[in-house]
Amino acid sequence: MTLYRQIFLVLIVLFAVIFAGTMLVNLYGKKLFLAEQLESHAQDTATSLGLSLSPYAKTMDIPAMDTMVSAIFDRGYYQDITVTGSDTKVLVRRTLPVVIEGIPEWFVRRIPLDTPRAGAQVMSDWTPKASVSVQSHPGFAYNELWQTARRMSIWLTGVTIVALILAGLLLRSILKPLAAVEHQAEALYARQYYIQDSIPKTRELKSVVLAMNRMTEKVRNTFEEHARTAEQLREQAFKDSVTELGNRRHFEGLAWSHLRATQEPYDGTLALLRLEGLDEVNREKGYEAGDQYLRAAARVLLAATQDLDHAVVARISGAFFGMLLPGTNAKAAESIAFEICTHLGRLYSDGVAPGEDVAHIGITEYMRGHELAELLAGADAALRAARTLGPNAWSQRSSESVDAVAYGREQWKTRLVQAMHNREFEFFVQPVMAVGDRRKVLHVEILTRIPGPKDTLWRAGEFVSVAEEMGLTRELDRIIVGDVLEHIKTSVSTPAWAINLSPASLRDAGFVSWLVTMISACEQRIVLEFTEFGAVREIDRLLDLANRLRPSGDTVAIDHFGRGFTSFGYLQSLHPEYVKIDRAYTGAIEDSADNRFFVSALSGVAHSLDISTIVEGVEDDDALQALKGLNVDGAQGYAVCRPMSISQWRGTI
Numbered sequence: 001m002t003l004y005r006q007i008f009l010v011l012i013v014l015f016a017v018i019f020a021g022t023m024l025v026n027l028y029g030k031k032l033f034l035a036e037q038l039e040s041h042a043q044d045t046a047t048s049l050g051l052s053l054s055p056y057a058k059t060m061d062i063p064a065m066d067t068m069v070s071a072i073f074d075r076g077y078y079q080d081i082t083v084t085g086s087d088t089k090v091l092v093r094r095t096l097p098v099v100i101e102g103i104p105e106w107f108v109r110r111i112p113l114d115t116p117r118a119g120a121q122v123m124s125d126w127t128p129k130a131s132v133s134v135q136s137h138p139g140f141a142y143n144e145l146w147q148t149a150r151r152m153s154i155w156l157t158g159v160t161i162v163a164l165i166l167a168g169l170l171l172r173s174i175l176k177p178l179a180a181v182e183h184q185a186e187a188l189y190a191r192q193y194y195i196q197d198s199i200p201k202t203r204e205l206k207s208v209v210l211a212m213n214r215m216t217e218k219v220r221n222t223f224e225e226h227a228r229t230a231e232q233l234r235e236q237a238f239k240d241s242v243t244e245l246g247n248r249r250h251f252e253g254l255a256w257s258h259l260r261a262t263q264e265p266y267d268g269t270l271a272l273l274r275l276e277g278l279d280e281v282n283r284e285k286g287y288e289a290g291d292q293y294l295r296a297a298a299r300v301l302l303a304a305t306q307d308l309d310h311a312v313v314a315r316i317s318g319a320f321f322g323m324l325l326p327g328t329n330a331k332a333a334e335s336i337a338f339e340i341c342t343h344l345g346r347l348y349s350d351g352v353a354p355g356e357d358v359a360h361i362g363i364t365e366y367m368r369g370h371e372l373a374e375l376l377a378g379a380d381a382a383l384r385a386a387r388t389l390g391p392n393a394w395s396q397r398s399s400e401s402v403d404a405v406a407y408g409r410e411q412w413k414t415r416l417v418q419a420m421h422n423r424e425f426e427f428f429v430q431p432v433m434a435v436g437d438r439r440k441v442l443h444v445e446i447l448t449r450i451p452g453p454k455d456t457l458w459r460a461g462e463f464v465s466v467a468e469e470m471g472l473t474r475e476l477d478r479i480i481v482g483d484v485l486e487h488i489k490t491s492v493s494t495p496a497w498a499i500n501l502s503p504a505s506l507r508d509a510g511f512v513s514w515l516v517t518m519i520s521a522c523e524q525r526i527v528l529e530f531t532e533f534g535a536v537r538e539i540d541r542l543l544d545l546a547n548r549l550r551p552s553g554d555t556v557a558i559d560h561f562g563r564g565f566t567s568f569g570y571l572q573s574l575h576p577e578y579v580k581i582d583r584a585y586t587g588a589i590e591d592s593a594d595n596r597f598f599v600s601a602l603s604g605v606a607h608s609l610d611i612s613t614i615v616e617g618v619e620d621d622d623a624l625q626a627l628k629g630l631n632v633d634g635a636q637g638y639a640v641c642r643p644m645s646i647s648q649w650r651g652t653i
Contacts, residue, residue, distance in 0.1 A: 563584060
């Protein structure tokens with residue numbers, strides 16, 4: 001029972017006691033008053049009647065006495081009037097049975113009212129000739145007593161109700177800070193931090209509220225300090241301090257991750273850019289001018305790639321920049337290179353670059369399975385070729401190791417539309433297991449495939465970028481979600497099923513409403529995964545989706561966590577089920593102390609908000625063993641379990 005109800009119950013009992021006590025005291029006083037009034041009334045009547053009968057007592061005129069007694073008795077206020085002679089013989093007597101009309105019987109029983117008898121002598125020549133005895137009728141007194149009880153009950157009940165309402169409102173107002181403290185404590189348990197601005201004036205409540213505010217502030221500062229430390233470590237390890245772009249280590253880690261990706265576009269282009277004249281600027285104008293030159297070039301690169309999902313821009317070393325453009329074909333890459341060279345050429349007229357020849361770009365295509373060293377060598381060769389073409393030029397080198405059976409972009413588009421129309425998707429699963437117990441399944445991720453030529457299967461990374469180009473992302477997500485929900489109806493129950501969706505689909509309110517309805521109706525638990533890059537861009541829509549899913553027990557999660565340089569502050573409001581640490585930080589984790597330290601730091605940030613952490617891309621037993629001391633919850637990859645058809649899943653590996 002709440003404190004409010006307990007205090008209110010005490011108030012009710014208190015008012016009931018006051019009500020009953022007031023009623024009893026007043027009724028008892030009224031009863032005594034009426035008893036005295038009845039006695040006085042009887043005595044006055046007896047005295048008056050004794051005097052009136054004196055003339056007739058001398059002759060003992062009984063009929064006259066009877067007439068006079070009857071005249072008084074018929075007024076109806078008497079229970080008994082008796083005239084007795086000196087020899088105790090009854091001369092005249094009138095009686096009326098006691099019948100109380102209009103008064104509840106229980107009231108008469110509970111409140112007995114004595115009716116006293118009064119007497120007087122009938123004198124004749126100073127000699128007593130007879131005596132008169134009068135007893136008043138209690139009906140009038142009971143009626144007065146009953147009406148008094150009714151009036152008091154109505155009045156006290158009304159006063160009590162009004163008083164309780166006012167007391168309840170006042171009590172609620174007084175205890176409102178405690179309710180806010182309770183809400184604050186629950187929010188703190190959920191790793192949400194807010195401070196009460198309204199401080200109560202009651203000393204005790206004020207102390208409690210101030211103490212809770214101090215504790216909340218302390219916990220929030222601890223989380224923010226932890227998050228800042230992790231962000232600083234990430235920036236020190238993976239960020240270029242001059243341009244605030246990623247450094248070579250960051251670029252190579254993400255490139256390695258893309259070349260082994262399965263759930264995102266893994267074909268695309270890689271480009272190297274050389275900024276000309278940097279040494280000249282440093283020598284003639286100083287390093288500060290050189291840094292301004294680098295920062296200006298970085299702003300141009302970011303502006304040209306800001307609308308490309310998963311694009312990575314980094315300063316590799318000195319005057320060299322790297323660009324990884326997943327899902328971007330050669331033609332689109334050339335268009336981006338033209339835009340970059342055009343804008344960089346203007347740096348000379350702005351007085352930032354030392355000459356008209358500002359930059360050159362070398363471009364090469366890549367697909368899954370290529371080696372990073374091979375791609376960098378190809379891009380470097382294209383860059384050297386670009387420098388022979390004149391100022392601000394670019395050159396492209398076609399990959400010689402692209403699989404001969406790979407479809408062209410237009411053929412991919414045709415095949416995707418056909419697969420969507422005919423519902424030709426095949427679904428595989430890959431479980432995520434607890435690091436400390438490989439028999440414990442945390443959730444099962446759904447992997448989508450499309451049948452390709454020669455009994456091959458196209459992975460999501462191959463057709464998602466095509467769907468994005470064609471504006472079919474929402475329709476693709478709708479089909480995949482609908483088909484997945486149908487498949488898991490007959491599948492073995494698991495702790496949760498994870499489905500990857502495009503954050504761009506959340507821009508359609510109709511799709512979101514349909515998605516919430518479908519998932520909420522599913523008997524099994526669903527987790528929707530979104531890449532961190534897209535989640536941050538659509539954070540308000542994603543937060544709305546998460547809030548609408550929680551009542552049914554479903555939720556959202558973050559994929560490729562830590563890939564960019566996004567602040568971790570969004571985790572407080574979104575509070576996802578888990579985050580999957582990007583494989584860029586898990587490559588060769590068994591040999592890299594820096595990677596192990598950073599994974600542990602990311603896990604610490606997530607765990608401070610009660611968010612689970614999962615490491616993706618765990619491909620061998622050595623990497624799996626290295627995770628056991630890093631405070632992560634789960635692992636996913638070939639070292640845990642290879643993907644299998646959803647029809648083969650039996651709930652365990």
